[in-house]
Amino acid sequence: MSNKPENTEKSTAALKVEKPQKTVTREYAEALIIALVLALLIRTFIIQAFKIPTGSMEPTLLVGDHLLVSKFSYSMHVPNEVPFTSIQLFPDYHFFSSIPKRGDIVVFKFPLEQEKDYIKRVVGLPGETIQVIRQNVYINDKLLKEPYAHHSEPPSSLVPRDNMPPLRIPEGHIFVMGDNRENSSDSRVWGVLDLKYLRGKAKWIYWSWDSEGTGFGLRTDRLGTSVYR
8 A cells, every 4th residue: 555645644744843933022023123114104204293392383382282294295305314313314305395385384404403393384485575564474565464473562673573674585495483473483583494494294283281381281172183273
């Protein structure tokens, strides 16, 4: 009688025994690596979280607000920083760039200290002439309606805070200002913003914590709201 079937069964059994099995530790490690890679890709190309540290955008954005910022609203940025640090490996390169709209709230690298991120509102666009007269903003000699602008002090003769001579915004640049006009360091002080410094467009408030005011604690009414509400 032939013994071929028996040999075949033994060979199959041997193969099953010799097949390496993944350990639980290895499976967890692979899942963690995949999760980290996905998180890095999302943070680099899609959306990133930012925290509001100052009151320059009050009352629109409050100290302690945590925002989600769209990274692809204005361009596709080639990753050039060491993850979770501000260490830049090579200059910024952007593709498919577009110009922000007036009224957009943008996050950008502060041109004078590029390791810092600022958040302001777009007020002037490339090619426009902007002027400030007694706290009123004029674009191409027309008064700009700004329902979001907050003034804590009456108009004065201060330059450039309340009064700024006409300035033509160069191509490839925008003019940004904080909503809290008397408490904001913005384009009135340090000049127009090159579009290459843009990080993204602010979208939603996903968390808000009051650690200073009388209402210490979670601001539940701000959770999940748009910054343009």
